[in-house]
Amino acid sequence: MAFWSVFGTILAALATLAIFSFLYKDNPFYRSAEHIMIGLSVGYGLGQLWHLGFKQFLFDPLFKEARxxxxxxxxxxxxxxxxxxxxxxxxxxxxxxxxxxxxxxxxxxxxxxxxxxxxxxxxxIPLFRYGLTVGETFSNILLIVGVFSAIVYFFFSWKHKGVVGGVAKVGIYFLMIGFGASFGLTVMGRISLLIGRIVFLFQDLPKVLFGG
Amino acid sequence: MKKFFLNIVNLDRRWIFLMVAIVVSVPLFIPSNPPIVPARPVQELYDFIDALPEGSTIMVCFDYSPDSLAELNPMGRAICRHAFSKDINVIGMAFAWPSGSGLGQEVVSSAAKEYDKVQGKDWVYFGYKVGFAQMIIGMGKDIVKTVQADYRGESLKNMELFQEVKNYDDVSIVIVLAAGGTVQTYIYFVNTMYNRPVSAGVTAVMAADYYPYLQTGQLIGLLNGMKGAADYEKLINIKGLGTRGIPSQNWAHIMIIILIVVGNIAYLLEKKQTK
Amino acid sequence: MKRSLPLAIVFIGGVVFFISYFVPHYISEEILQRQIMVEWIKVISLFAFVIGLYSLIHLHVNKIKRKVDNWQYSILTLSGIGVMFIVGILLPEKFNGGIQQGSIYDWIFMNLQVPLQATMFSLLAFYITSAAFRAFKARSVEATCLLLAAVVVMLGRVPLGETIRSITQGFLDFPKWTQWILDVPNTATKRAIMLGVALGMMATSLKIILGIERSWLGGSE
Known part of the structure; x- marks a missing residue:
């Protein structure tokens, strides 16, 4: 069992390195790993579908329960x-x-x-209410203005001129802040995925190979 | 100096790749204890689970595949460990993607093992089932009739847990760990149709899209990427992948911000030169 | 017949199930929703996956037959499917077959598929960094708004934000600003987009049910 665990971890490390090799340039190791991944992924789904789908929801009820x-x-x-x-x-x-x-x-x-x-x-939402701080009131106003102006920006039945154009412009600024937040989080998410692999290579792999 | 900034934008991208690899790897070898202050939405979910009485049941949905494992697996582990430590039952499932099935099984079973929990009594894992939305709708009426059997193929009918838990009314909260748009399906059916609490742990890429649901109370708490996992780990006092990854995340963000600043200086200099 | 029958089915199914959502009656809850929608649709959906599998295998077999560029890699894809089929479905449990924890199928998944898929997506970290360096420029006021929001969120989500807050004694509070950006301007814009998308989805659903939108029928036959 220990052998298979160590062998599996080494295989996982090789698979990781094969994919990373693409960063230098496209190569047969990467391509092979990519195609194996697609095949295994489909094959894995097939196993799940057979045991947890066809068997559980069709064959067993049909043949064992006569439904x-x-x-x-x-x-x-x-x-x-x-x-x-x-x-x-x-x-x-x-x-x-x-x-x-x-x-x-x-x-x-x-x-x-x-x-x-x-x-x-x-x-x-309330703009003014007893107990609401100035900051909360300001945020609530911004939330309403933001939703309204961004909707106006996406409303193309009127030309974006005059008052409509002005409101749409405010909408663009809100949208840009929203997209900026999304971009910041996207960077974070992508880095996290890399950290997962680096932690495997530099912390989990040595632990399995050399103990500790 | 000016020449440096103007030349740097034409740097071969493989040098940038190398920088990323170094910046993410090196912090793993340097012992550090960076401050982790849980964000409000993480605290909300923690408080909700923490306040549940012993013997309650929660559902954890593993709606992701290995590509998002680094962000969502630590969330699942932390939530399951928190629940088991409070003697809360866990029902795990992965209805959205077949490839989430094996990941969820490993997360729930390893957490259960740690707290000596009994399968069928304290926890159950459904795995993948075909017909994602139909399963979610069906469980609101009758879990046993809808799901029929667990991941091992054992009938739910005779399991101790399902003598008490019939449908969502007997489930305290449904927590969706998702890398796609599946959270919305749970909001539509579990929260809107059956009026039961839903929470989510999502990849950072899509987290910003769920804040409107958080503000309306359609979601109770939100775990946002690896930082969300690290926050939850901090609250239950464990050091999982989320916490281990935070120093690297920290330095990677610093590097990216520096690169953006350098890129912008080069852009301004270039603009000035062309004028 | 070839077009009118599917259109009639969509219309009847759509109208009946739309009404059933609002009617808490035995017929609607037990027969329509539980029996038909949950039990039957699960079975129908099973076959859709088989078609997907057929298409993929057909594509790769054709590539091999025609010896198109890089056809050798298609053998690897088909081998992957074949190996998982054998160990997950054909091999009996006493020989570690099946899909349970500890099976060969699970071992291959954990030690090959998981690292391959996880690493494939981790490559994006390198490309997003390179893209941020080359393309994330303050070219206009709007772009500057986007850039500043992104930088604040990037700082506010990592311990450096906390450290800056401590050093400046709360004056530069990036974590708080990040939460505010996500809670207010981000919520406002995402809500506006969500409302537009939801209204669009409602309209498309109605168009499908009423037979106005027919592109899903495919060819002209």
Whole structure:
């Protein structure tokens, strides 16, 4: 077991270095690693799909619990195989239509509530109230102005001239600050991913190889 | 000096790559204890879990694949360890991506092992299931009927945990660790449709997009990237990958800011020269 | 038939399930939502993945058959799929087959797929640094706003921000400014974008249900 653990860690280190080699220039080690990754990733999904999908949700209920009503979605699902021949290709539209219709219809209600009503409600906030500090009042005003002006910026039915143009300009500044925050966090996120690999190479790998 | 700034912008990018590698690696060899002050949204989630009574149940969703492991795995570990240390049951799952399945299993089972927790009684791991949104909607009505079996293929019907936990009403909070847009699906269905608390731990890249949900209370707390993980680790007093990575993160940010300043000086000099 | 049947299904499914969300009745909750939406759709979705797999295998087999540039790498991709298929599905559990912790499948995932995928994405750290150095310039007032916000957030999210706060006794409080930027201007802009996206999604959903948006049907047949 220890052997497989050490061997696995060495393999992981080699895989890491093969991908990093791309930083110098494109090379066969990188390309091989990249293609192996795609294959393993799909193969991994296949294993999950078989054991936790087909077996648990179709074969076991169908053959062990005799839930024959599942033959209906099975038949519908098999229409996907119409894809392989040009004459039957249109059949694939039926399962897609069922999935799209149901999810588009069912998702409308909670989507409106969560992403529109609740967000509008969150923007209707007190500007002046007993107990609110000057800073909080200022932030609340900025939040309302920011939402409104950014919406105006994305509203293209009116020309961005005069008052509309002015408000849209304010919107641009808010958007730039928002995008700046996103960029700062993106830098942070990308560096974190690298740290994960460097910690593996310089801290976890020596621990497995040399103990400690 | 002027020549230096004008030439530096044409530097081969591989020198910059080398600088990044050095700046991220060297701090790992220097013992340091940088100050980590937990951000407010992290504290909110910690307080929520900490206030839960013994025997409560939380759900942790591992909606990510190995590419975001460095940011989200430490969050999962910290949350599971916090929950187990307070005798809170954990239900783990990875409905969004098949490749999150193995990662979540390792995180939940290793934390459970540390606190001698029993599978089926104190924790359960569902793994990946096909039909992401349908599973989330279905669990609001009946978890056992919807999910049917755990990662090992064992039926949930006879598990001790599911004699008590029937649907979201018996789950104190659903915590989504996500590298994609799946948090929104939980907000739509778990929070909006079933009116249950949802929290999230997300990659730093997408964290800024979730602040509107935080302000409306649709999310209780938000863990933002590796710093979010480090904050949570600080609160439960452990040194995981989040904390170990912070010194490197610190120096990498300093280097990038210096590079941006240098780049801008070169740009201004170049502009002045062309005038 | 080839177009009208799918359009009719989308319309009926959309309208019925939209109404079912608001109607707390046995038919809507037990039959429509639990039986059809959850149980049946799970089964239908399973087959969609098979098609995805078929397409990928077909693509790589064709590359090998036609010996297109770099066709050799396609053998590696197909081998990856094949190995995982054998150890995850065909190999019995007594020989460490299956997908459980400790299986060969899990070992390959942890020691090969995880490092490969994690490292692949970590390369972005190098490219974003290079891009920040070359392209992140204060060319205008708007670009300066973006740059300043990014720098404040970068400082406020690492211990250096805390150190500066201590040294300046709270005068330069980057962590607090970062939280404020995220809570106020960032929330405002992301909310504005979210409202636009949500309204767009609602409109698209309605257009699909009503059969106005038909691009998902594919070709002209």
């Amino acid at each position: 024959y009503e599942l033959l209906i979605p099975t038949a519908i699902g098999m229409l996907y195989f119409g894809f392989v021949h040009p004459k039957t290709r249109w059949l694939i539209r039926i399962p897609i239509a069922i999935l799209m219709g149901i999810m588009a219809g069912f998702g409308l209600g909670p989507g409106m509530q969560a992403s529109i009503f609740k967000q509008v409600q969150g923007t209707i």
